[in-house]
Amino acid sequence: MPLKLPNMRFTRLLSKLSILTKDRMDLLTYLLVAVFTIILSNELVRRYYAFDYVAAYDFGVFEQSLWTTVNYGFVNGQILWNTCNFGHLHIHFDPILFFLLPIYALLQSPITLFVLEAFFIGLGALPIYWLARDEWDDRTISFLLAVTYLLYGPLLGIAWGFYPDTMIPTFLLFSFYYFKKSRCGLYFFLVVWE
Numbered sequence: 001m002p003l004k005l006p007n008m009r010f011t012r013l014l015s016k017l018s019i020l021t022k023d024r025m026d027l028l029t030y031l032l033v034a035v036f037t038i039i040l041s042n043e044l045v046r047r048y049y050a051f052d053y054v055a056a057y058d059f060g061v062f063e064q065s066l067w068t069t070v071n072y073g074f075v076n077g078q079i080l081w082n083t084c085n086f087g088h089l090h091i092h093f094d095p096i097l098f099f100l101l102p103i104y105a106l107l108q109s110p111i112t113l114f115v116l117e118a119f120f121i122g123l124g125a126l127p128i129y130w131l132a133r134d135e136w137d138d139r140t141i142s143f144l145l146a147v148t149y150l151l152y153g154p155l156l157g158i159a160w161g162f163y164p165d166t167m168i169p170t171f172l173l174f175s176f177y178y179f180k181k182s183r184c185g186l187y188f189f190l191v192v193w194e
Contacts, residue, residue, distance in 0.1 A: 123174075
């Protein structure tokens with residue numbers, strides 16, 4: 001059932017977007033996610049190198065926890081060890097860090113964490129697009145919902161500091177998408193990492 005929108009400039013924009021074919025709208029959404037990831041990654045790295053990083057303490061805790069685990073394994077019998085909290089798992093339960101550990105092991109740099117954070121935030125637009133596309137069979141509205149997700153202020157606000165919590169919406173959205181598709185294995189796999 002198509003959505004009915006009021007007649008104004010917004011509907012003219014929608015009509016121009018609806019000219020695109022289904023395949024092109026899918027491609028446009030994937031391109032949007034890629035461009036968003038590149039722009040956000042660039043901004044996070046720029047701020048890091050400019051010492052304009054407001055959450056340096058928290059970022060240092062996460063970066064050191066991953067670095068010590070990759071390079072030393074268990075330190076004093078603890079994994080994800082850092083000098084502030086000693087064992088990160090004593091203070092926080094962040095299973096997403098174990099998901100990031102193999103990727104971080106390949107490229108041990110603070111920049112890796114920023115790029116991963118931007119990638120996972122951008123990736124959250126895909127299940128929103130897919131869910132809306134399947135529900136309404138209107139790719140234009142689905143695309144606009146994906147854009148709305150990527151421009152959502154609180155989500156971008158938390159991205160200025162590296163926190164594993166910024167990745168939770170993406171895992172939650174993908175788990176909901178796979179739940180709706182009755183793919184229980186992927187659903188439970190993603191729920192565990194949240």
